[in-house]
Amino acid sequence: MAHAPDHSSERPAILDKVRPAELPRSPLILNNRGFHWITDKVCGIVEEPTPLWWKVTFVVALFIASFTFIGLTYLVSTGTGTWGLRSPVGWGWAIVNFVFWVGIGHAGTLISAILCLLRQKWRTSINRAAEAMTIFAVMCAGLFPLFHVGRVWFGWWLFPLPNQNGIWPQFRSPLEWDVFAVSTYFTVSALFWYMGMIPDLGAIRDRATTWWRKTFYGVLAMGWRNGNRQWSNFEMAYLLLAGLSTPLVLSVHTIVSFDFAVSNVPGWHTTIFPPYFVAGAIFSGFAMVLTLMLPLRAIYRLHDVINQYHVDNMCKIILATGTMVGYAYATEFFIAAYSGNAYEKFAFVNRAFGQYAWAYWIMVSCNVITPQLFWFKKVRENHALVWIICLFVNVGMWFERFVITVTSLANDYLPSSWGYYSPTIVDIFTFFGTFGFFSVLFLLFIRFLPLLPMAEVKMVTPQADPHAH
C-alpha cells in the first residue's frame, strides 16, 4: 500500500491565523451566577414559607377546577344529552378540548427531548416547568375522551383487558391507536420528567432540615449520590429517553390527527393533517410555556436564569410554527381547489364564509397574523405584549380545533342533514374548569418540586467547563 504523502509540513502557516473567529454567544445565565446561587435560588422556592399569592391562587384554581367536577358530575348523573352533541355534530367541544390540551403538552416534550438532541443549551432553564406542563395538560386532555365515551364506568373497555363479553378492542380503529398513543405519551413523559428530577430532589434532600422534608425528598430522590458512575448511566438514560420521546411526540399528534384524517369526512380526509397538527401543537405549547414562565420569572425573580435570550428563542419558535400553520391553511385551500372534489371544495369555502366564518377568522387572525409581530425585536422585548400575544395564540389554536371538528361535521354531504352545533352550559363548565385543574397541579408542582433543573442549569454555566481557565 502506497504511503500517503505527508502534507502537514507543507501547510501554510497562515491557516492558523485565519482560523474562524468564535462568534460571541449570548450568555445563558446572566451576572455570572455561581453554582451555589443556582442551588439557593431553586431550593429557596421550595423551602420558603408558602407565599400569600400562592395560597390565593391555589384557592381560586380549586374553585375553577370545581366547575369541571360539577360539569362531569351532572353529565354522568343525568346523561350525555346534557352536552351539545346531536346529529350531525357528534364530536363537539370534548374532542376540541382534547386536541387542544394534548397539543399544549407537546411543547414540553419538544423542549425536553428534541431540543436536547439538537444540543440547544438554552432549553435547560425552562425544561422542567415545560415537562410538568406536558404531564398536566395530558391529564386535562384525557378527561374529555374518557367522559365522551358516554358510560365512563366502562372506560376500561378501551384497553385490551378480558371482559365478560369475550370481545376485544378493534385495532383497525384510529381511536384505539389514540388510546395507545396518549397513554404511552403520558407514561413516557412522566418517567422522563421524574428521572430528570432525581438529582435535584437529592439536592433538596441534602439541604432538608425537617423530618418530613428529609423523608419526602429522600424517598423521591431514591438515594441518589451524585457519583459520576451514576451520572454516566443517568446521562445515557436521559439521552435515550430524549431519543425515544422525539419519535413519540411526533407520533402522538400524528395519531390524534388520524382520528380525523382516516375518516371520509370532507375537510378531514387530508394527508396534510399529521405535519399540520404537529406544527400547531408546538405552536400552542410554546405559547403556553411563555404564558406560564413569564409570570413565574417575575414572581421568583429568575431574570438571570430565564433571560431575554430564552424569551427571544421561544418567540421565534412561535413565529416559525405560526407561519407553518398559516402555510398549512393556505395549502388546504389549494389542495381542495385542485382536487376537483366538489365536497372538499365546499368544505373549505364553507369554513371561511359559511355559518362558522366567525370562528374561522378568529383562528386566522390569532394564529397567522398576531405571531407575525414577533418579527420585531421591540415586541419580543416587551414581555407584557409577548404574554398577550401568547394568549391570542392559545385562543386561536383552540378555535383551529373547533373549526376543524365542527365545520366539517355540521355541513358534510347532504344539505338535508346539515345542522348547527352550539355547546351547552355543561360543556362550557367542564372546559373552563380544566384550566383550574391544570393550575392546581401546576401550583403544587411549583411549591413542592424543583422548578428549574438545577444540575442541568449548572452544567451550562461557563465555570462548569473542566477545561476553563
Added chain:
Amino acid sequence: MNERNERIHGVACTFRKPSDVYHAAEKVRDAGWKQWDVHTPFPIHGMDQAMGLPRSPVPRLTLLGGVTGFLTGCLLTWYTNSADYPIVVGGKPFWSVIYPFPVLYECTILFAAFGTFFGQFIFNRLPRHHHPLFDHPQFARVSDDTFMIVLEATDPNFHVDESRNFLQSLGGQEITIVRD
C-alpha cells in the same frame, strides 16, 4: 485487607472547581484505581474518560425493551383481533403488520422507555437509601457546589495513610475518612 479497614468505607476529599477535580480524576485513573468515584453536583463533560469508565450499559436494556415491546404489540393485536375473536373487515387479512402499526410503534417506545428508566436504576443500584457517604459531613454540599473524590476501601490499592497522602498530592482539601 487488614482488620482496621473493615469498618472504613474509604477516604474522601473535596475540590472547589470542576477543572481541579477533573485533573485529579485523571491521576487517580492513571494510578490504577478501580473502586472509587467522583461526586459532582452536575455531570462534568468528559469525566467518563477522565475516570476511564466504560460506556454505560443502559442501551442494552433499551434495545431489549424495544424488541419486547414490538413483539408484545404483535402478539396482543394478533391474538385479540385474529386468533381469539376474528372480525371480518372488508375481507382483509385478520392480522397484518400494517393496520396495527401505530399500536406496535407505541408499544415499542413504551417498553424501550421502561427498559431505559429501570435500566438506569438497575445499573446505578438504586434505590438505596442507606450509604456510608450520607453520614459524611461534607457530602451534603456535593449536590450544591462541592466536588468530591472518594477512594473506597475495597480497592486493592487502598491503604488509609497512603491514600490520604495520595489525595493530598492531588490537591484535595478536607481529606477525611468515611466510616462504614
